[in-house]
Amino acid sequence: MGAIRTDLAMESFEEHGKERLPGVEISSWEAEGVHVTEVKVSQGEGARLLGKAPGSYLTLELEDQARRAPESRRAMATLLGEELARLVPPGESDPVLVLGLGNRWVTPDALGPRTVERTLVTRHILREMPQAADERMGLVCAVAPGVLGVTGVETQEMVKGLISQLRPRCVIAVDALAARATDRMGYTIQLTDTGIQPGSGVGNHRSALTQETLGVKVLALGVPTVVYAATVARDALELLARNSGLEQGHEKALDALGDQIAGGELGEMIVTPREIDQLIEDVSAMLASGINQALHPGLSQSEIDTMM
Numbered sequence: 001m002g003a004i005r006t007d008l009a010m011e012s013f014e015e016h017g018k019e020r021l022p023g024v025e026i027s028s029w030e031a032e033g034v035h036v037t038e039v040k041v042s043q044g045e046g047a048r049l050l051g052k053a054p055g056s057y058l059t060l061e062l063e064d065q066a067r068r069a070p071e072s073r074r075a076m077a078t079l080l081g082e083e084l085a086r087l088v089p090p091g092e093s094d095p096v097l098v099l100g101l102g103n104r105w106v107t108p109d110a111l112g113p114r115t116v117e118r119t120l121v122t123r124h125i126l127r128e129m130p131q132a133a134d135e136r137m138g139l140v141c142a143v144a145p146g147v148l149g150v151t152g153v154e155t156q157e158m159v160k161g162l163i164s165q166l167r168p169r170c171v172i173a174v175d176a177l178a179a180r181a182t183d184r185m186g187y188t189i190q191l192t193d194t195g196i197q198p199g200s201g202v203g204n205h206r207s208a209l210t211q212e213t214l215g216v217k218v219l220a221l222g223v224p225t226v227v228y229a230a231t232v233a234r235d236a237l238e239l240l241a242r243n244s245g246l247e248q249g250h251e252k253a254l255d256a257l258g259d260q261i262a263g264g265e266l267g268e269m270i271v272t273p274r275e276i277d278q279l280i281e282d283v284s285a286m287l288a289s290g291i292n293q294a295l296h297p298g299l300s301q302s303e304i305d306t307m308m
Contacts, residue, residue, distance in 0.1 A: 005228060007177035008190055009039040009057035012050040015180070021049050032075040035061045053210070055194035058083055062187045073187075077286045080189060080221075081293030084172070087193055087219055088294060092139065094169035095123050096295055097162065099209070100144035101155065101175040101196070108225040108272040110280055111176040111287070113144035118288030120296060120304050123166075136298020141166060156207035156214075163214055171218045173209055174287060178270070179224030180231055185272070186279045189223055189287070196220035221291075223283050225276065229269035 023046025028037040039057040041047055047054045062072055100116030102109040123141040145158045173196045195210030195218035211217050292304050
């Protein structure tokens with residue numbers, strides 16, 4: 001069946017149906033009940049095959065039965081914090097800028113702004129009240145720049161202005177993603193050092209936020225909140241084929257039918273889970289917890305909660 005658009009490098013790799021691809025290295029392991037997959041994409045062949053920028057793509061996944069357990073989400077946040085801290089460049093005197101990308105008024109796209117609301121920002125405190133400085137706290141600022149259709153300003157233009165004034169050592173961009181598999185919506189986190197192109201998952205390409213365009217390291221952090229209707233149709237066809245015994249000898253016919261659906265108007269429709277409101281609440285809290293742990297490593301979660 002034809003490829004369905006996805007932001008997840010791991011899914012792009014899986015679409016090829018091979019254990020190895022030239023220019024692509026993949027490894028996986030388990031940590032604290034979280035399944036971790038790292039896809040390393042090299043310049044040239046690897047980037048061309050996956051349609052992804054060269055760099056490292058780390059995916060954290062929770063099993064279905066663990067997703068609603070608070071201890072599982074805490075483990076996910078802790079692991080995310082550890083991996084994020086490893087990627088953030090050192091420099092105590094320079095802030096880290098957290099960007100919440102997306103439209104706060106459209107629930108599936110509100111992940112970035114809601115994560116920013118839960119991020120512990122300290123730059124204003126440490127500047128205005130240096131006596132309150134705590135060596136356990138990092139220098140953090142955060143903003144949700146909105147979307148072009150609301151502000152009339154490209155996100156990249158706005159961020160460049162912020163960077164010229166703030167001179168951060170790193171940008172962490174948080175955005176909602178699109179997945180190829182319905183079971184990866186929510187509680188699948190992708191962390192990459194390649195930056196991000198806002199809106200790419202839903203075909204609404206905006207100017208890229210990368211080290212090349214902004215002049216500082218850009219880490220992209222996201223969770224799938226939508227899939228294409230073509231994905232749902234494909235899953236339904238595969239389920240029907242399995243239950244009816246049609247898989248053997250009918251692969252080409254099923255693929256042709258799936259491609260026909262994906263190529264029509266239905267294929268371009270975007271869908272999201274019924275419980276998306278609660279999903280955004282849970283996932284934004286999990287992402288913010290990981291960010292806070294990475295940028296304020298000396299503070300306990302209870303101290304962070306008190307300051308928030």
